[in-house]
Amino acid sequence: MSSVLFVVTGARTWTLTDGTEHPTGYWAEELLAPYRLLTAAGHEVVFTTPGGVEPVADAGSLGDGDAAALAQIPGLSTPLVLADVDAADYAAVYYPGGHGPMQDLAVDADSAALISATVAAGHPLAAVCHGLAALLPALDSTGEPLVAGRRITGFSDEEERIGGLADRAPFLLETSLRDLGADVDVTDPWSDHTIVDGQLITGQNPQSSASAARALIAALA
Numbered sequence: 474m475s476s477v478l479f480v481v482t483g484a485r486t487w488t489l490t491d492g493t494e495h496p497t498g499y500w501a502e503e504l505l506a507p508y509r510l511l512t513a514a515g516h517e518v519v520f521t522t523p524g525g526v527e528p529v530a531d532a533g534s535l536g537d538g539d540a541a542a543l544a545q546i547p548g549l550s551t552p553l554v555l556a557d558v559d560a561a562d563y564a565a566v567y568y569p570g571g572h573g574p575m576q577d578l579a580v581d582a583d584s585a586a587l588i589s590a591t592v593a594a595g596h597p598l599a600a601v602c603h604g605l606a607a608l609l610p611a612l613d614s615t616g617e618p619l620v621a622g623r624r625i626t627g628f629s630d631e632e633e634r635i636g637g638l639a640d641r642a643p644f645l646l647e648t649s650l651r652d653l654g655a656d657v658d659v660t661d662p663w664s665d666h667t668i669v670d671g672q673l674i675t676g677q678n679p680q681s682s683a684s685a686a687r688a689l690i691a692a693l694a
Contacts, residue, residue, distance in 0.1 A: 475564035479508070495638065519563070565596055584611075
């Protein structure tokens with residue numbers, strides 16, 4: 474059995490350019506689907522957030538039974554403090570999305586250091602949807618953006634436009650990843666799309682949660 478660290482946003486709102494606070498959190502499907510697949514495959518899942526705050530699910534992501542299912546997950550309501558986490562203790566790291574990571578993980582130095590250490594050790598690192606915002610501040614061993622030259626996917630600018638927040642977003646994830654030199658491959662909005670580039674596994678959107686998790690399970694094998 475391997476231990477997989479889920480790094481979950483602690484943000485409850487996303488500050489938009491007009492000053493409004495958009496309610497958010499993590500996206501339920503992007504946490505639930507990988508959690509279920511990984512634990513069914515025999516892996517242990519451990520949770521961490523910035524400051525160890527209890528994460529909340531974006532209300533817009535909750536389907537029938539999701540809130541009850543999330544409440545039953547051991548450790549989700551009492552996550553580890555991200556600053557105290559040692560990458561060496563985990564076989565893999567996974568970042569679910571929701572707009573929350575655009576608020577906190579996109580600028581979190583502890584998260585960036587964890588990502589850099591995980592990749593440097595050759596361990597699998599997976600991220601889905603807006604969870605890829607955590608990759609923005611991460612650097613490789615030469616001090617260059619970790620995503621530079623990597624083939625990845627993530628929540629597309631078009632999907633952000635369809636969702637109605639693109640015009641007020643402080644930044645767009647796809648554009649920001651491209652600006653750092655990433656080879657960003659996106660497909661039709663809301664299509665299941667996962668890319669594996671070495672130990673880096675990325676999924677475009679909530680619909681890609683399960684396929685990204687299966688790729689992570691394969692990498693752990």
